[in-house]
Amino acid sequence: MEQQNIIIFEPSTSEETNALKAFAKALKLKSEVKEKPHNPEFVAIIKESQKQAKEGKVTRVKKENLKEFLGL
Structure with missing residues (x-):
């Protein structure tokens, strides 16, 4: 049997x-899709932000104050 290349x-x-x-489907090639995992530091930051939001630790800005809040 011929060696298979990856x-x-x-x-x-x-x-x-x-x-x-x-392309793989058209050629009837066996294929597999693997997603890259997110950077663990990034995931930790997102989880912390979600925790803060659940605890109500958020800043709310009215639309009319948005430019001032952003310093524009």
């Missing part, structure tokens, strides 16, 4: 991902 693509957009999936 080729890894890293698409940077959803359009590239969809094109590669369609």
